[in-house]
Amino acid sequence: MGPLDGIKVLDLSRVLAGPWATQALADLGATVYKVEKPGSGDDTRGWGPPWLKDRSGADTGESAYYLSANRGKCSLAVDLANPEGQQLIRALAARADVLVENFKVGGLARYGLAYADLALANPRLVYCSVSAFGQDGPEAHGAGYDAMIQAMGGLMSVTGVPDGEPGAGPQKVGVAVVDLMTGMYATSAILAALYERTRSGLGQYIDLALLDTQVAWLANQNLNFLLSGRPPARAGTAHPNIVPYQAFATADGYLMLAVGNDRQFASFAALAGRAELAADPRFRTNGGRVQHRAVLVPELEQLLAARTTRAWIERLAPAAVPCGPINDLQQVFDEPQVRHRALRMDLPHPLAGTVPQVRNPIRYSRTAIEYRLPPPLLGEHTERVLGAELGLDAAAVAALRARGVLG
Numbered sequence: 001m002g003p004l005d006g007i008k009v010l011d012l013s014r015v016l017a018g019p020w021a022t023q024a025l026a027d028l029g030a031t032v033y034k035v036e037k038p039g040s041g042d043d044t045r046g047w048g049p050p051w052l053k054d055r056s057g058a059d060t061g062e063s064a065y066y067l068s069a070n071r072g073k074c075s076l077a078v079d080l081a082n083p084e085g086q087q088l089i090r091a092l093a094a095r096a097d098v099l100v101e102n103f104k105v106g107g108l109a110r111y112g113l114a115y116a117d118l119a120l121a122n123p124r125l126v127y128c129s130v131s132a133f134g135q136d137g138p139e140a141h142g143a144g145y146d147a148m149i150q151a152m153g154g155l156m157s158v159t160g161v162p163d164g165e166p167g168a169g170p171q172k173v174g175v176a177v178v179d180l181m182t183g184m185y186a187t188s189a190i191l192a193a194l195y196e197r198t199r200s201g202l203g204q205y206i207d208l209a210l211l212d213t214q215v216a217w218l219a220n221q222n223l224n225f226l227l228s229g230r231p232p233a234r235a236g237t238a239h240p241n242i243v244p245y246q247a248f249a250t251a252d253g254y255l256m257l258a259v260g261n262d263r264q265f266a267s268f269a270a271l272a273g274r275a276e277l278a279a280d281p282r283f284r285t286n287g288g289r290v291q292h293r294a295v296l297v298p299e300l301e302q303l304l305a306a307r308t309t310r311a312w313i314e315r316l317a318p319a320a321v322p323c324g325p326i327n328d329l330q331q332v333f334d335e336p337q338v339r340h341r342a343l344r345m346d347l348p349h350p351l352a353g354t355v356p357q358v359r360n361p362i363r364y365s366r367t368a369i370e371y372r373l374p375p376p377l378l379g380e381h382t383e384r385v386l387g388a389e390l391g392l393d394a395a396a397v398a399a400l401r402a403r404g405v406l407g
Contacts, residue, residue: 019044073376076406085406100130242290249301355374
């Protein structure tokens with residue numbers, strides 16, 4: 001059994017931050033009930049192509065985006081705007097351990113589904129709200145998506161090619177990292193609240209904001225600014241605090257060289273046939289290399305261009321000098337280490353036979369990560385869940401469907 005076996009999660013979130021958190025909880029063994037709008041469901045169901053193909057090769061209408069963040073869940077199609085639908089959610093919440101939602105601030109309160117409403121019947125409930133800007137402040141009621149928060153929260157100011165170089169300008173990261181990081185913070189916060197509940201017997205409310213997350217995880221760049229008073233600039237693939245730590249052109253492509261200490265730099269210099277670089281007072285320490293970056297990097301560019309990427313890796317890796325190729329995803333999933341760790345897997349799927357997935361990176365020594373269900377079809381489990389949790393029989397579910405409460 002997974003470490004969260006027996007924990008029930010009511011997932012009223014959509015798109016990525018909330019679903020990413022609830023998928024992680026499902027992997028850890030929780031039972032997750034994903035509540036979706038009848039007829040359309042999670043917004044990301046329509047965010048294709050690409051689409052999952054069925055057994056005949058035709059598009060199923062299940063988008064790759066949706067499939068990436070919703071495995072392990074049961075889908076219920078319930079109309080939250082309908083008072084009967086609201087009552088169903090209240091009944092499910094009374095039996096749940098966790099609720100995750102990402103409605104606009106105050107959006108669920110008008111349905112009687114705010115934390116204050118649900119905690120009256122279930123004081124053990126851990127209720128996590130994910131929003132763009134948090135539950136208070138001048139922007140609290142504003143809408144926001146990942147890319148605008150990457151911009152507003154400073155990430156794009158340190159991502160991209162430096163001014164004055166070809167292709168200069170700010171760039172967003174290639175995946176929705178603000179959503180993903182908010183989802184991971186949500187997972188951590190929920191797990192900690194569940195642990196605290198074992199002592200107090202009480203749940204609590206969690207307020208998570210995309211903007212707060214983005215500002216918080218700038219990590220060393222935050223402190224670079226707070227200590228120096230100078231906003232960090234874009235540096236391409238280079239590191240603001242370590243040299244050499246960037247991509248270099250080779251004879252046939254690129255090499256990411258990630259020298260993290262002075263011993264590694266000395267080993268690199270010797271293996272590259274330039275041992276004198278490590279002996280140079282300007283480059284002997286990382287602090288010196290950062291200070292004299294503009295002198296050292298051009299020397300290394302000329303040096304690394306003389307051999308192929310593979311030749312450098314074969315020379316440097318055995319000496320524990322961190323380096324690697326810049327892989328596309330085809331190359332990533334062909335990497336021997338990725339294959340050995342079985343990161344790509346398949347789950348059974350009712351339309352396609354199987355659906356590809358990427359394993360959760362957590363590996364426990366005793367308790368198992370669980371992959372019990374593929375990403376669900378819209379409303380696939382409505383009848384089953386309402387029967388098991390609330391005792392509704394097929395006739396009662398059919399009547400609710402006839403009244404438009406269920407999809």
